[in-house]
Amino acid sequence: KLGVPRPVSCQNDFSLLNRTYENDTWEAAYRFGVVGLPYGVLGGGVLTGKYFDGTKHAAKAEADRPLSLSRHRSRPDFQPRYGMPAAMLAAEAYVHLAERYGISPTELALAWASARACNGSIITGTTTVKQVEECISAFKLELPEPLMAAVDELHEQFREPTMFYHSKQVCMDAKWVGASARHASEPRSWVKALAFSPAVRIAAAAVGGAMLATLAARRK
Structure with a gap:
């Protein structure tokens, strides 16, 4: 009807x-010859295991690039769904599953998504050479059927934990998932929280503007 190329x-x-x-989009996409090209396959990095402090995965990530620079530590309010307490519990289960089969959590997440028939390819986001290398190794893997079945079993236990619809704060509190659950980002110190306050930012901008105006007047 629009006279433009159809999406692929x-x-x-x-x-x-x-x-x-x-659940449903795959069926429609298949009918119209559209393949999946998904993003977020690593769940914002949560599925790599790097946000589980004290683990070898966190140590590995820290050695490659400071975790303080990673998404959920530097920008905890950006796409917080990936780091919700329920999502962290599910991610921890997938991390343990990968360890049982002798592969990295990153390899499991990428190889599984790449193997799904609905996807033509997947989008990865990397910031270091080592991350690129691990992504490449994941695409070379062929996951065994027992592992794929184990993934489906965990999926039945943790149904779409990143899909919160009602309230971010309710999901952040998440009392129903137990005391062991936590968010991927570390609690901000009061100094950092103050620095991120909109009121403080506005005040700082006003003070900065006044100082610049004063300096400009003196130069005249």
Whole structure:
């Protein structure tokens, strides 16, 4: 009707933590010859295991690039769904599953998504050479059927934990998932919280503007 080329791919949020695409969109996409080209396959980095402090995965990530620079530590309010307490519990289960099969959590997440028939390819986001190398190794893997079945079993236990619809704060508190659950980001110190306050930012901008105006007047 529009006289434009038909779409050939669908860029959707898809991962071990969010398989909603498989529920209905996949069927429609298949009917119209559209393949999946998903993002978020590593759940914002949560599925790499690097946000589980004290683990070898966190140590590995820290050695490659300071975790303080990673998404959920530097910008905890950006796409917080990936680091919600329920999502962290699910991610921890997938991390343990990968360890049982002798592969990294990153390899499990990427190889699984790449193997899904609904996807033509997947979008990865990397910041270091080592991350690129691990992504490449993941695409060379062929996951065994028992592992794929184990993934489906965990999916039945943790249904779409990143898909919160009602309230971010309710999910942050998440009393129903137990005391062991936590958010991927560390609690901010009062200094950092103050620095991120809109009121403080406005005041700082006003003070800065006044100082610049004063300096300009003196130069005249």
